[in-house]
Amino acid sequence: MSDHSRSGTSTPLNPTALLGFSGASSYDSYRPSYNPIAFSHLLSQLNLAGRKNARILEIAAGTGKFTKLLSEREEEFVILATEPHGDMIKVLREKELRGVYVREGTAYEIPCEEGWAEGIVAAQAFHWFADTTSLHSFLSPLIPGGSLGFIWNVEDYNQTRTFSTATDWEGKLRDLNWEYTRDSVPRYKDEKWREVFDSDVAKEKWGPLGERLVREKVYLNEEGLWRRLGTLSNIANLSEGEKTEMKAKFDEIIRNATDAVRNEKGELEVHSTCHVAWTRKK
Numbered sequence: 001m002s003d004h005s006r007s008g009t010s011t012p013l014n015p016t017a018l019l020g021f022s023g024a025s026s027y028d029s030y031r032p033s034y035n036p037i038a039f040s041h042l043l044s045q046l047n048l049a050g051r052k053n054a055r056i057l058e059i060a061a062g063t064g065k066f067t068k069l070l071s072e073r074e075e076e077f078v079i080l081a082t083e084p085h086g087d088m089i090k091v092l093r094e095k096e097l098r099g100v101y102v103r104e105g106t107a108y109e110i111p112c113e114e115g116w117a118e119g120i121v122a123a124q125a126f127h128w129f130a131d132t133t134s135l136h137s138f139l140s141p142l143i144p145g146g147s148l149g150f151i152w153n154v155e156d157y158n159q160t161r162t163f164s165t166a167t168d169w170e171g172k173l174r175d176l177n178w179e180y181t182r183d184s185v186p187r188y189k190d191e192k193w194r195e196v197f198d199s200d201v202a203k204e205k206w207g208p209l210g211e212r213l214v215r216e217k218v219y220l221n222e223e224g225l226w227r228r229l230g231t232l233s234n235i236a237n238l239s240e241g242e243k244t245e246m247k248a249k250f251d252e253i254i255r256n257a258t259d260a261v262r263n264e265k266g267e268l269e270v271h272s273t274c275h276v277a278w279t280r281k282k
Contacts, residue, residue, distance in 0.1 A: 039274075156173075
């Protein structure tokens with residue numbers, strides 16, 4: 001595995017991501033892990049489940065939330081985890097995960113040899129680089145017939161404008177989240193990431209897109225929920241005044257959440273979807 005082999009063309013890191021993800025330790029602490037059913041299903045669809053020492057290239061590995069799950073598998077995967085953000089890389093390297101090699105790189109400039117990877121994965125990230133340039137960049141490091149997969153955790157409060165949330169209060173929180181989405185950077189919730197699969201590159205070089213949605217719920221206290229919201233780039237990038245303003249509205253929604261369900265600890269039941277998608281190199 002050469003340290004200098006790169007695929008694709010250089011594209012700068014999105015400045016919103018650069019600022020919004022500067023709090024890497026908060027991201028690592030408050031972002032959730034991935035649903036085990038969805039995770040296992042994705043590995044099966046990528047033809048990686050049960051393959052001893054299969055080589056996996058992870059794009060935008062972040063702090064290693066998904067990387068850790070891969071490294072703990074009995075297959076003992078060999079994982080090349082790439083990430084452009086220095087703070088994220090630091091947190092990821094400190095974990096010293098089994099079988100994981102960490103390198104700086106992007107979806108457009110991939111530090112990986114041609115034909116090395118049996119599968120490529122991107123967790124909570126593909127929407128940032130869902131374009132024809134990245135789809136073309138993924139071709140070189142991937143073996144013929146190799147697979148490409150994506151996974152997202154999407155809480156109801158971070159869904160599309162038209163999504164039917166499990167509760168009324170989560171719908172109001174979703175609307176508040178949209179109110180404070182004041183830029184035009186790509187996000188999962190705008191669903192624009194799908195458009196690239198209608199492109200000529202996708203149709204000529206990649207197979208059809210498969211998908212599965214797995215619903216789940218977690219329990220969080222108000223502070224934990226607010227901190228998780230704060231890891232979203234659109235909120236992380238707000239001014240302190242805007243965050244204070246939003247927090248007051250957040251508190252009002254929680255205070256008036258008559259349909260909220262709480263556990264014995266008084267924690268709120270928060271609903272989410274784990275979305276997995278996959279395709280294969282032709």
